Amino acid sequence: MPALPVVKLSQSEKEQLLVLARNTLIAAFNPNYIAAKQPLLTERLKQLQLGCFVTLTLDGELKGCIGHIETDRPITELLPTLTNSSAFNDLRFQPLVESQLTSLSIEISLLSKMQVVEVNEQSELQSYLKGTSLGLVLSEGDRKALFLPQVWQQLPEPKEFIEALKVKGGWDRGYWSSNMKVEVFSVTHFSEESL
Known part of the structure; x- marks a missing residue:
């Protein structure tokens, strides 16, 4: 029996989460950035609790991938933590440097229940x-x-x-x-x- 499908997100909700992740990385190097550029997040996203992985690639090569299988935190709180962990704490890779931001791509994976x-x-x-x-x-x-x-x-x-x-x-x-x-x-x- 296949795993249950994960919740469906609208195009706008996907974009909101990607902007949140991107802004998190920009703010890691420019702490004043996040307050002015925070995306408008739907109430649904603020309540959604799902396992999540953030995968970062640099010029098509894996740069970091960190996640949680399950969580009791809303995705809008968990995502910035995982984004920073993928960028700076994945022990397989050197920490992200600011000059790499423009070549970096972010992928978000939302998990169904196990x-x-x-x-x-x-x-x-x-x-x-x-x-x-x-x-x-x-x-x-x-x-x-x-x-x-x-x-x-x-x-x-x-x-x-x-x-x-x-x-x-x-x-x-x-x-x-x-x-x-x-x-x-x-x-x-x-x-x-x-x-």
Whole structure:
């Protein structure tokens, strides 16, 4: 059974969130900027509580990606925190510098609720995922790893997708355990380039 679809946003609401994220980055370098340039946010956005990831790309290359699977904060409060974390706290990359702002693109991914998938072995999960474009979370003990659905573009085969996610989480490619928790989700994602 596929994950539940995430809430639908209007074009205007997507634009409001992207402007909020962009203004957050500008304000990180120019603290007085945000007060004068804050986007008008709808009441619906101010109350919407969804998991979210902010992905930053610089000249087409990943520059940062940080998110929360679930939250009890409105997206309008969570988004600036995640935007700054993606820009300055993703340990895989050097922190963003102001001169990179003009070449930077922002993508926002809003997550549906997680749905547990009961499987006994990796081959069952591969069959389940074949032909889907679902996000995937694997967890066991204190290890947890997540791939957004967009990763399917780089890793289109379920076996490859799952094994790369296991490596990301610190497991061996061939590892599987009956204690492995499997969750799937869908996203609504949009970027400055797509609007």
